[in-house]
Amino acid sequence: MKSDSRKPQSLPPAIDESVLMLTHAQPHSSPAESTVSPIPDQTPYKGLRPYTEKDADIFFGRTRDIQRIVNNLLAWRLTVLYGESGVGKSSVLQAGVIHALREEAQENLEDYGLPKLAVVLFPSQQGERFWQQDPLQSLMQQIAADMQASGFPMQMPEPGTSLLEMLQAVTIQLGGENLDGRFFIILDQFEEYFQYHPTPEPEGGLIAEIAQVLNSPDLRVNFLISLREDAYAKLNLLRRYLPNILDICLHIEHLDRDAAREAIVLPIEQYNQKVDADQRVTITPDLVDAILQGIPRVGRGGEGRAGLEKLEAVLGNQILAPYLQLVMTRLWDEMVQEHSYGLSLDRLTRIADPTIENEDEKITIAIDRIVQEHVAQTLQHLSEQEQDIAARSFQYLVTPSGTKYAYSTADLANLVGCEAGDLDRLFNQLTKEQRIIRRIGCLPDRPDVERYEIFHDVLATAILQWRMQYVDKQRKAQEKRNGRNKSKSGKSKKKESKNNFESNEEKNNC
Incomplete structure (x- = not known):
């Protein structure tokens, strides 16, 4: 993670009272839990x-990344976290930042x-x-629900209660008579706020209420706003209420090689601490190196257009x-199916x-095939109309040569001939866990129209292959229907001819 040179750089937080020293990098030690064999619900991926x-x-x-985000959240009243779609912001916040803060709260409680x-x-x-609902009321209701779940006698806010008043009560409950309670609010997927509220709400709306909280120096409440990089510029719309919103900004990037190695190896080490010695899983170094070499890298395309260019x-x-x-x-699922305990090249x-004899080529093709099968399986689960x-x-999103293009759903719907x-509903499915499509923001002259493109260049071949097979399947089905219709037409004509013949015979007999 780094601060973009185009954006204000973060200042170092005060180490003495703000820093939580994370031990997250090491596998957690936990009592061994006996299992029969690796089973799917224990998959560490x-x-x-x-x-x-x-x-x-x-x-x-x-x-x-977790350490830096926690430090900034503790030290500053308002922090912005931004990064590309699919970089893993929500995962870092949920499994990293929130987990670290709640562990600290549990230690304080003890x-x-x-x-x-x-x-x-x-x-x-x-x-x-x-975000499409009333975000202020939804946020306040969620704060009350979370406090209740933690054992605090917090009631749902009465109509007319301000966010400031509610948070004053929250911090008192957290800190007791010393009044040293601290509360942290993380607003995730904030780009969706702009989607449903293209202009800031009037006085009494979410942004104005947040400003009121931030302007209360004695209230120990800090905010973190997390959003996609393509929506970063829209934060300027909030400067009327939050003039310093861009002062503390953190940019989160994709994994570097060392971090990716940890993401491969350490989950297995953690898993092995939960099973008996004879059920522990091994992974060979050559497989780790092969995956690191063969996994798609970050490419740089322009404004939603990128061919299968050589990565910079x-x-x-x-x-x-x-x-x-x-x-x-x-790889883990296949190992489980074979009742094995080893992951090898x-x-x-x-x-x-x-x-194929060349080992490097085998690795590349194997990873490509895994991606292709993911695309095929994902699209196979769509309804017939959605597949069409x-x-x-x-x-339009991928040309036959593999070049990807970006479109808004309105423009694409006109080209495709659908509603x-x-x-929108289809792309919402394909942008989430499936990682087939991604949002890439708006054009400067159309700030209210969001565009989409395929998630990564590596998907272009898989998508083209799926579409070719789908079109071929539809063509054969149509030919089969045409054949049946032709057969029915022939039978109908035969029957009509026979009826005419019998009618003529009757006339002749008469």
Whole structure:
């Protein structure tokens, strides 16, 4: 993670009272739990699903990022965290930052009888509330619900209660008579706020209420706003209420090679602490190196357009975590199915065509095939109508040569010939855990129209292959229907001819 040179750089937090020293980089020691064999619900990888606080013990590779975010959240009243779509912001916040803060609160509870601090994530990880609702009321209700779940007698806010008044009561409950309670509010996926509220609400809305809290120097409440990089410029819209919103900004990047290695190896070490010695899983160093070499890297395209260009050397060290997770989950699942306890290079290369002799080529093809099968399986689970819309949309999002283009759903719906609402619903499915499509922001002259493109260049071949197979399947089905219709037409004509013949015979007999 780094501060972008275009943005104000973060100042170092005060070390004495602000820093939580994380031990997250090391596998947690826990009592051994006897199991029969590795089973799917113990998989130490998440595939393309985001990590939650419950996954903290298998979340690795982000220790420095977590430490830096925690330090800034503790030290500053308002921090902005931004990064590309799919970089893992929500996972870092849930499995890293929130977990670290709540562990600290638990230690305080044991030492002092009071937690001294609490943190709330909005929207909640269960997705119960969304930015399209009244975000202020939803946030206040979530704060009350979280406090109640922690054992505090917090009532749902009465109509007319301000966020400031509510947080004053919260910090008193957290800190007791010393009035030293601290509360942290993390606003995740904040780009969706702009989607449903393109202009800041009037007085009494969420942003104005946050400003009122931040302007209360004695209230120990800090905020962190997390959003996609393409929505970063929209924060300027909030400067009327939050003039210093861009003062403390943190940029989160994809995994570097060392962090990616931790994300591969350390979850297995953590898993091995929970099983008997004869059930521990091994992973060979050559497999780790092969995955690090073969996983798609970060490429740089322009404004939503990028061919399958050679990746730039400066970005070649950044590894896409979603695909690393996809590969590791596939290898683990196959190991479980075989009742084995070993992850080796052979397990990866045998996914490729066995006739290929070059080892590096086998690795590349095996990883590509895992990605292709992910695309095919994801699209296979769509309804017939959704598959039809997807196939027609991909015709424009990916050209036959593999170049990807970005479109708004409104423009694409006109080209495809479907309802924009149907396309929105489809793309919402494909942008989340599936990582097929991603949002890339708006054009300067159309700030209210969001655009989409395929998630990564590596998906272009897989998408083209799926579309070709889908179109071929539809063509054969149509030919079969035409054949049946032709057969029915022939039978109908035969029957008509026979009837005419019998009618003529009757006339002749008469």
